[in-house]
Amino acid sequence: MLAALAFTTGMIDASSFLDLGQVFVAAMTGNVIILGLGLAGHGTPLPSALSLVSFATGATGGGVVVLSWSGRRHRGLLLAAGTAVQAALVCGASILASRYGFADLRTRWPVIMTLALSLGWQYAVVRGIRVPDLNTTVVTTTLTSLFAESVMPSRQGRRLVSICALLAGALVSGLLRWALFPTAPLWTAVLILTGCTLIVYVAATRPGAERWR
DSSP, rough: HHHHHHHHHHHHHHHHHHHTHHHSSOOOHHHHHHHHHTTTSSSSHHHHHHHHHHHHHHHHHHHHHHHHHHTOOOOOHHHHHHHHHHHHHHHHOOOOOHHHOSSSSHHHHHHHHHHHHHHHHHHHHHHTTTTTTOOSSSHHHHHHHHHHHHOHHHHHHHHHOOOOOOOOHHHHHHHHHHHTTTTHHHHHHHHHHHHHHHHHHHHHHHHTTGGOO
16 A cells, blocks of 8 residues: 555656646655755745645644554554545645646645645655555655665565655656646546555454554
8 A cells, every 4th residue: 555655656746747837746855956946046946835835734734643643543544544635635636737727826836735735744644654664755765775775675675666656656647647638647646545545444444453553
């Protein structure tokens, strides 16, 4: 499921970069660089600033939920609830983009903020689940660990899966946008997130699920 979330992150971030004015909603390192360039007069800093603030807001909200959830209920239910919230946010952004397009700034900025909020929320929830070496948003640390650290093959495999899932998501996003319509990657992400929510919820509530609490 985390690999699927990483895949949707690649799709959403690629879509935002291509259609929302070369701004990231997941890769905040890139936004910091773009913001610095914008403040220096090379481009517009506002979209990157909005994305950074929205991502931080989502991460804060997700962190509060993780703290309140910790030790009380199954972590699978935390993942299901967190993914359901993200699916709703991405769905809202997709409706806005489909109805008004990406060109109108009155639409573009709310879409940027909603998508960044959803990914900040997602990453906070994923960190709260504490699955080692399987990030859904950040790959710089994962890529460094993959080549700089010598650990058991299973951990290296998870790191590679995380990187490849993001790469595949970006690739599929570009293909869908080219073959269908600009908002196709966002709607596909909504479907995947909804499917992940249902699968994780069923898995976390079935008999024997307490063994992986």
